[in-house]
Amino acid sequence: MMEECKLFYFSGQETTSVLFSWIMLLLSQHQDWQARAREEVMQVFGDKTPDLEDINQLKVAISSSHRNDRAVHKETKLGDLTLPAGVQVHMPILLIHRDTKLWGDDAAEFKPERFKDGISKATKNQVCFLPFGWGPRTCVAQNYALLEAKMAMALILQRFSLELSPSYVHLPYKVITIHPKLGAPIILHKL
Numbered sequence: 001m002m003e004e005c006k007l008f009y010f011s012g013q014e015t016t017s018v019l020f021s022w023i024m025l026l027l028s029q030h031q032d033w034q035a036r037a038r039e040e041v042m043q044v045f046g047d048k049t050p051d052l053e054d055i056n057q058l059k060v061a062i063s064s065s066h067r068n069d070r071a072v073h074k075e076t077k078l079g080d081l082t083l084p085a086g087v088q089v090h091m092p093i094l095l096i097h098r099d100t101k102l103w104g105d106d107a108a109e110f111k112p113e114r115f116k117d118g119i120s121k122a123t124k125n126q127v128c129f130l131p132f133g134w135g136p137r138t139c140v141a142q143n144y145a146l147l148e149a150k151m152a153m154a155l156i157l158q159r160f161s162l163e164l165s166p167s168y169v170h171l172p173y174k175v176i177t178i179h180p181k182l183g184a185p186i187i188l189h190k191l
């Protein structure tokens with residue numbers, strides 16, 4: 001029971017907070033997208049508090065990355081490979097998300113318009129967008145996490161404009177999830 005509680009605490013707190021840091025950093029760096037996101041929030045909610053009914057109308061594309069390790073239970077064939085029981089398999093999600101063969105030459109660029117017609121179109125129906133993992137062990141809270149992220153971002157964008165502080169240093173580092181190593185200094189201006 002203790003382990004389950006710890007798992008939920010870690011999975012729920014760490015992933016979401018790191019996601020917010022990156023969304024806010026990216027929207028401060030890409031003022032055009034910040035304006036588009038705010039315009040969408042204002043169109044859907046105006047000044048009223050975002051509610052659960054309307055929040056799904058927001059089409060904000062949120063992508064993130066998370067560790068995905070699994071141990072092989074019994075000897076398993078994977079293409080030409082034979083994986084002995086007990087071997088840990090690591091999915092390099094970040095590399096898959098940046099693979100130019102899958103996403104095109106602009107794979108590393110922040111381009112939310114990739115997702116304007118949904119994830120299947122953006123991925124050309126390949127399994128290459130895995131922020132919440134895939135298969136039977138996919139994140140149990142995927143819908144909740146996206147709802148939470150949209151709700152929080154809508155509230156922030158309604159009230160503040162975001163500016164990247166000149167002190168920001170881009171130094172992503174991986175400790176299970178990927179963090180901005182020297183923090184995410186963002187200046188909030190009241191609207």
Ligand code: HEM
Nearest residue numbers: 011012015016019066131132133134137138139140141145
């Ligand atoms: C942006 C936020 C989140 C991201 C990116 C994320 C991502 C992931 C990923 C990649 C996995 C592993 C899936 C696999 O192994 O195939 C996972 C598992 C899990 N997540 Fe999340 N997650 C998020 C938020 C949350 C929240 C808010 C909760 C709980 C309140 C949560 C609870 C869990 C649990 C319990 C598992 C383990 C499922 C299992 O092993 O069967 N996650 N998550």
